[in-house]
Amino acid sequence: MRKSLLALASGLLLAGSVSAASAADKLKVGFIYLGPIGDLGWTYQHDVGRQALVKELGDKIETTYLENVPEGPDAERAIEQLVRAGNKLIFTTSFGYMDPTLKVAKKYPNVHFEHATGYKRDKNMSTYSAKWYQGRYIQGLIAAKMSKSGVLGYIGSFPIPEVVSGINATILAAQTINPNIKVKIIWANTWFDPGKEADAAKALIDQGADVIMQHTDSPAAMQIASERGKLAFGQDSEMIKFGPKTQLTSILDTWGPYYIERVKAELAGTWKSEDTWGGLDSHMFAMAPYTNMPDDVKKMAEDAQAAITAGKLHPFKCPVIGQDGKEVECKGGANLADGQILGMNFYVKGIDDKLPGK
Amino acid sequence: MQLVLEKRAERSGTIALVSPLIAIGLTIVTMVILFAILGKNPLLALHAYFIAPLTDSYSLQEIAVKATPLVMIAIGLSLCYLANAWNIGAEGQFLIGAVAGSWIAVKTQGTDAGAWVLPAMLVLAAAAGALYALIPAICKVKFGASEILTSLMLVYVADLFLDYLVRGPWRDPHGFNFPTTAEFDPVATVPLLIEGGRLHLGSIIALLVVAAAAILLGRTIKGFEIRVVGAAPRAARFGGFNANQLIILTFAVSGALAGLAGIIEVAGPVGHLQPGISPGYGFTAIIVAFLGRLNPLGILIAGLFLALTFIGGEQAQIAMKIPLDVTKVFQGILLFYVLACDSLILYRFKLVFPNRQVASGTH
Numbered sequence: 001m002r003k004s005l006l007a008l009a010s011g012l013l014l015a016g017s018v019s020a021a022s023a024a025d026k027l028k029v030g031f032i033y034l035g036p037i038g039d040l041g042w043t044y045q046h047d048v049g050r051q052a053l054v055k056e057l058g059d060k061i062e063t064t065y066l067e068n069v070p071e072g073p074d075a076e077r078a079i080e081q082l083v084r085a086g087n088k089l090i091f092t093t094s095f096g097y098m099d100p101t102l103k104v105a106k107k108y109p110n111v112h113f114e115h116a117t118g119y120k121r122d123k124n125m126s127t128y129s130a131k132w133y134q135g136r137y138i139q140g141l142i143a144a145k146m147s148k149s150g151v152l153g154y155i156g157s158f159p160i161p162e163v164v165s166g167i168n169a170t171i172l173a174a175q176t177i178n179p180n181i182k183v184k185i186i187w188a189n190t191w192f193d194p195g196k197e198a199d200a201a202k203a204l205i206d207q208g209a210d211v212i213m214q215h216t217d218s219p220a221a222m223q224i225a226s227e228r229g230k231l232a233f234g235q236d237s238e239m240i241k242f243g244p245k246t247q248l249t250s251i252l253d254t255w256g257p258y259y260i261e262r263v264k265a266e267l268a269g270t271w272k273s274e275d276t277w278g279g280l281d282s283h284m285f286a287m288a289p290y291t292n293m294p295d296d297v298k299k300m301a302e303d304a305q306a307a308i309t310a311g312k313l314h315p316f317k318c319p320v321i322g323q324d325g326k327e328v329e330c331k332g333g334a335n336l337a338d339g340q341i342l343g344m345n346f347y348v349k350g351i352d353d354k355l356p357g358k
Numbered sequence: 359m360q361l362v363l364e365k366r367a368e369r370s371g372t373i374a375l376v377s378p379l380i381a382i383g384l385t386i387v388t389m390v391i392l393f394a395i396l397g398k399n400p401l402l403a404l405h406a407y408f409i410a411p412l413t414d415s416y417s418l419q420e421i422a423v424k425a426t427p428l429v430m431i432a433i434g435l436s437l438c439y440l441a442n443a444w445n446i447g448a449e450g451q452f453l454i455g456a457v458a459g460s461w462i463a464v465k466t467q468g469t470d471a472g473a474w475v476l477p478a479m480l481v482l483a484a485a486a487g488a489l490y491a492l493i494p495a496i497c498k499v500k501f502g503a504s505e506i507l508t509s510l511m512l513v514y515v516a517d518l519f520l521d522y523l524v525r526g527p528w529r530d531p532h533g534f535n536f537p538t539t540a541e542f543d544p545v546a547t548v549p550l551l552i553e554g555g556r557l558h559l560g561s562i563i564a565l566l567v568v569a570a571a572a573i574l575l576g577r578t579i580k581g582f583e584i585r586v587v588g589a590a591p592r593a594a595r596f597g598g599f600n601a602n603q604l605i606i607l608t609f610a611v612s613g614a615l616a617g618l619a620g621i622i623e624v625a626g627p628v629g630h631l632q633p634g635i636s637p638g639y640g641f642t643a644i645i646v647a648f649l650g651r652l653n654p655l656g657i658l659i660a661g662l663f664l665a666l667t668f669i670g671g672e673q674a675q676i677a678m679k680i681p682l683d684v685t686k687v688f689q690g691i692l693l694f695y696v697l698a699c700d701s702l703i704l705y706r707f708k709l710v711f712p713n714r715q716v717a718s719g720t721h
Binding site: 030036065066070072078107159356 | 416420423424521525534535536537541554556623626627628629630632634635636637668669672673675676677679681682683
């Protein structure tokens with residue numbers, strides 16, 4: 001009995017290794033996910049990108065992902081596990097994987113790495129991110145038009161440059177419509193915590209906000225705004241089903257085209273380390289349909305989107321006035337330089353709040 | 359008719375020893391069924407979980423790295439639990455140790471400080487962990503406050519304190535506002551044991567801790583006191599053992615070990631202080647302590663076994679596309695069976711017929 005079991009086991013293992021061998025000539029592409037995939041949000045959108053990749057190049061590649069990988073010492077091991085399993089191109093899809101990715105990249109110079117939203121690069125480690133502040137600018141325009149109270153509510157995740165630049169872009173846009181627009185900001189200190197996000201939305205509405213914007217992942221704020229008869233913007237994913245009468249639009253992460261492009265480069269042997277920071281023009285993200293607004297507001301939003309895509313409108317057009325009333329040094333010619341936006345660590349004039357840690 | 363649990367008059371020593379093995383056996387049987395339902399080949403899946411990680415030095419190193427904090431914390435907790443002192447806050451003591459040790463690393467950054475930095479970090483971390491654990495211990499002894507609640511609540515205090523430091527005063531000035539300190543200098547880093555690997559000095563320290571605990575419990579009067587106070591408090595009082603003193607002592611030792619584990623994790627595999635340095639080691643260690651039956655050697659084995667399920671779970675995800683949730687289900691089932699087997703050693707099921715009880719009651 002025991003012998004036959006062993007024989008069965010080794011037979012099965014053999015079968016496993018044979019199928020692995022036939023897959024060996026396919027390029028193996030690995031993904032590290034921060035959260036569980038779920039039905040919406042940051043990780044879900046990355047997986048949608050991966051699925052688009054499989055659909056496009058499925059006959060030439062094999063993808064593997066590890067989900068729910070914490071941004072601590074476990075990340076380094078998880079990335080290395082993917083390397084050891086033969087993955088030649090690995091996407092690590094959260095900021096917190098920056099140092100672990102770099103460590104593993106130094107150890108395996110023949111494997112290529114792509115890190116989302118970070119700033120450290122190496123010969124075999126690229127970074128990629130999106131200019132979401134462009135979408136925030138459009139949201140700011142819509143919010144200022146739609147708000148009756150003149151108070152916007154903003155749920156921040158962490159006071160990092162990506163989030164701060166989003167807040168600034170929103171306010172700069174809103175000020176072009178209503179110079180006296182006010183914004184209330186609550187830092188949830190989390191990317192995903194429906195309970196906290198709901199509490200933040202309630203507090204913001206209680207403080208007079210009638211348009212809720214968020215840089216967190218769950219649809220909780222959308223649901224609260226919907227219950228209270230206010231308006232809101234989604235984040236990362238389409239959230240209209242959580243607020244059919246509430247969602248104005250949503251910034252949709254669309255990683256698919258980028259993943260396809262990079263894997264094609266890897267297949268062609270032309271992959272090299274790059275710093276990609278794409279906007280509406282390069283389809284790194286998209287805007288969900290403009291809903292629950294009058295036609296003139298919708299038209300304004302669409303025009304702004306077209307102007308940004310065409311490069312005619314820049315949210316951080318100089319002069320940008322800081323919170324202290326001084327003009328921010330304009331390092332990018334007519335607009336703030338990319339580096340200034342990527343490291344943005346100040347509020348613009350008109351935000352009646354203090355940036356945490358300042 | 360109803361089913362009740364009845365305490366057994368005596369329990370079998372042999373069964374007590376093989377009970378964890380029965381639990382593991384039952385877990386494997388359950389997992390085989392689960393894999394089959396998921397449409398995965400059960401033998402291949404079990405191979406990915408339990409055999410593959412043991413077959414190369416890389417995975418073995420990773421198992422040791424993962425088990426190191428679990429074993430160190432669990433050893434400390436086992437001393438508490440043996441003495442009937444319920445320290446649930448090892449997670450907080452772990453974080454405070456990490457913070458205290460990191461203080462030296464952050465303050466000496468870029469100053470070319472000597473080789474004293476790392477030893478000083480370890481000592482300070484252990485001291486801070488011990489002091490932090492003394493808060494619930496003293497509240498218990500002086501005011502009768504439940505140490506389960508106070509130690510648990512102090513976890514959140516430690517967590518937020520760490521959060522404040524890395525978002526505020528200790529934030530890496532070149533880190534684009536992200537909540538992390540700068541990478542520690544080499545003198546503030548736990549040395550690696552194998553070039554190119556991740557196995558570090560902390561694993562050796564963990565083994566020394568296991569040995570020390572085995573000697574303490576097996577060969578010293580203090581160890582005997584701890585066991586007697588926990589197992590037979592009345593006898594301990596007659597014997598003149600001071601239970602309160604032991605609560606203080608075991609909490610301090612347990613806090614020191616958790617704090618030490620914290621700084622070793624930060625100065626070792628992580629390399630800098632950041633939020634989320636612990637994926638719940640302080641809580642998982644409670645499982646490890648009980649899985650190891652509060653015995654030092656048992657804890658070592660349990661820690662390595664739990665680490666194996668983490669590493670194996672990842673390999674199963676990669677090799678067979680088995681979702682991470684299955685690994686969590688697996689750990690849950692394991693704990694369930696361990697507790698169930700333990701319960702059945704101490705208790706047995708009995709059918710009770712209420713009618714008869716009533717009848718006998720009227721006599």
